[in-house]
Amino acid sequence: MSTQEPSPPSDSPAPRRPTLYWEYIKVEELLALQSGLSDTDARLSNDEVMFIVVHQVDELWFKLVLRELVTVRDLFSQPHVPETALASAVRSLRRVVVLFSQLSNHFELMETLTTRDYLAFRDKLSPASGFQSAQLREIEVLLGLNDDERIPLGHEGSYQAALKHPGGEPSPALARLKARLDESVTLHSALNDWLYRTPIQGSTPDQTQDETVVDTFLNEYLQAVEREGKNFTVLAMRDALTPQDQERLQLRHERGMASARAFLHAEDVTAPMRPREKRLRAALVFIESYRELPLLSWPREVVDALVAMEQAMLVFRQRHARMVERVIGRRTGTGGSAGVDYLDQTALTYRVFKNLWAVRTLLLREEALPALRHAERYEVRVES
Numbered sequence: 465m466s467t468q469e470p471s472p473p474s475d476s477p478a479p480r481r482p483t484l485y486w487e488y489i490k491v492e493e494l495l496a497l498q499s500g501l502s503d504t505d506a507r508l509s510n511d512e513v514m515f516i517v518v519h520q521v522d523e524l525w526f527k528l529v530l531r532e533l534v535t536v537r538d539l540f541s542q543p544h545v546p547e548t549a550l551a552s553a554v555r556s557l558r559r560v561v562v563l564f565s566q567l568s569n570h571f572e573l574m575e576t577l578t579t580r581d582y583l584a585f586r587d588k589l590s591p592a593s594g595f596q597s598a599q600l601r602e603i604e605v606l607l608g609l610n611d612d613e614r615i616p617l618g619h620e621g622s623y624q625a626a627l628k629h630p631g632g633e634p635s636p637a638l639a640r641l642k643a644r645l646d647e648s649v650t651l652h653s654a655l656n657d658w659l660y661r662t663p664i665q666g667s668t669p670d671q672t673q674d675e676t677v678v679d680t681f682l683n684e685y686l687q688a689v690e691r692e693g694k695n696f697t698v699l700a701m702r703d704a705l706t707p708q709d710q711e712r713l714q715l716r717h718e719r720g721m722a723s724a725r726a727f728l729h730a731e732d733v734t735a736p737m738r739p740r741e742k743r744l745r746a747a748l749v750f751i752e753s754y755r756e757l758p759l760l761s762w763p764r765e766v767v768d769a770l771v772a773m774e775q776a777m778l779v780f781r782q783r784h785a786r787m788v789e790r791v792i793g794r795r796t797g798t799g800g801s802a803g804v805d806y807l808d809q810t811a812l813t814y815r816v817f818k819n820l821w822a823v824r825t826l827l828l829r830e831e832a833l834p835a836l837r838h839a840e841r842y843e844v845r846v847e848s
């Protein structure tokens with residue numbers, strides 16, 4: 465009698481080979497990547513290997529940020545964005561918030577590098593710089609940062625030129641960035657197209673061209689802002705110490721109202737763009753104000769997650785600038801920039817979702833809001 469195990473039936477699948485951790489994570493390949501300009505990291509100081517590892521980890525976080533933002537951009541670039549998909553968009557944006565928080569936290573590790581120890585290997589880095597981080601550029605382009613909003617940097621004058629080889633040949637990173645620039649839809653433009661279709665005060669999608677819907681809502685809303693502003697000013701003036709203070713408070717209220725009107729009537733954009741911009745801003749005020757309505761609750765979470773994401777990115781820029789100031793002071797960067805001064809300017813001025821931030825100046829307490837019309841049109845409809 466044969467003691468051999470019966471051979472498996474010929475149509476059964478081959479026995480599965482066990483997955484090996486180091487093969488799946490590619491640990492050996494990964495641990496061989498920290499050599500910098502040397503042939504092995506064994507010749508480098510702990511400081512320089514840490515410097516390289518922090519950059520590599522950060523580029524991997526940028527990779528995850530890009531994946532999540534592409535997913536969200538693609539979702540909002542659909543002609544109809546399913547209500548059931550908004551929760552996943554919020555999850556993706558909240559992951560990006562955590563990723564930028566991790567990126568900011570890594571600068572605490574970088575700050576264990578003393579200035580003198582960094583200067584021990586800094587010279588050989590020039591002209592390399594994080595200014596050549598193509599993935600951060602891709603993230604900025606994908607979000608919707610326009611070229612004319614960028615702060616020029618030193619000698620090469622263009623963030624794209626910084627991605628070329630010394631002889632001027634394009635790099636794979638530049639090719640990826642150009643591909644991103646060639647995409648017609650950014651997250652900002654896709655979000656605006658979605659916002660533009662918001663049913664304000666019960667309007668229907670085919671009424672998006674009807675300016676009376678927006679004008680009526682905005683006029684009612686501005687009257688409510690005026691009432692609230694007046695009440696606040698009366699209380700503040702009652703407590704004012706001098707007539708000059710009272711006059712200052714009254715002037716501040718009048719300026720606030722003028723600014724609110726100018727923003728909601730989109731006086732800052734050219735006349736052809738004004739009706740669209742007014743509807744976008746009215747939609748944001750509407751979503752934020754009537755968020756208890758089932759159809760508006762997830763849209764409000766989307767708006768808030770976008771603001772949280774841009775805040776996390778802004779904090780990353782600021783945190784990088786403070787680390788740079790601690791490590792190299794205010795000297796010129798290896799990339800040719802003014803260093804910290806340049807970085808602080810980017811943190812201060814690079815904003816994509818400007819309207820989402822600006823409307824927060826105008827939001828009102830729930831009791832002061834204009835009456836909602838057609839509440840029944842905001843019930844959740846389960847799409848087949």
Ligand code: HEM
Pocket residue numbers: 518519522523574577582592593594595596597600784788791792796797798799800801802803804806807810
């Ligand atoms: C000792 C550590 C570091 C120093 C001294 C430093 C310094 C600088 C300076 C001076 C700039 C301005 C461009 C230039 O002239 O070079 C810059 C840009 C940049 N750095 Fe760093 N950096 C450090 C670490 C990092 C790390 C760990 C990251 C990882 C994410 C990073 C990412 C960037 C990026 C993305 C830019 C371009 C910023 C922009 O143009 O908006 N840097 N860095």
Ligand SMILES: N[C@@H](CC(=O)c1ccccc1NC=O)C(=O)O
Pocket residue numbers: 519586589592593594595792796797798799
């Ligand atoms: N721009 C930095 C150099 C630097 O940080 C750097 C150099 C090479 C590769 C990545 C870098 N990180 C960020 O800029 C400096 O001025 O010291």
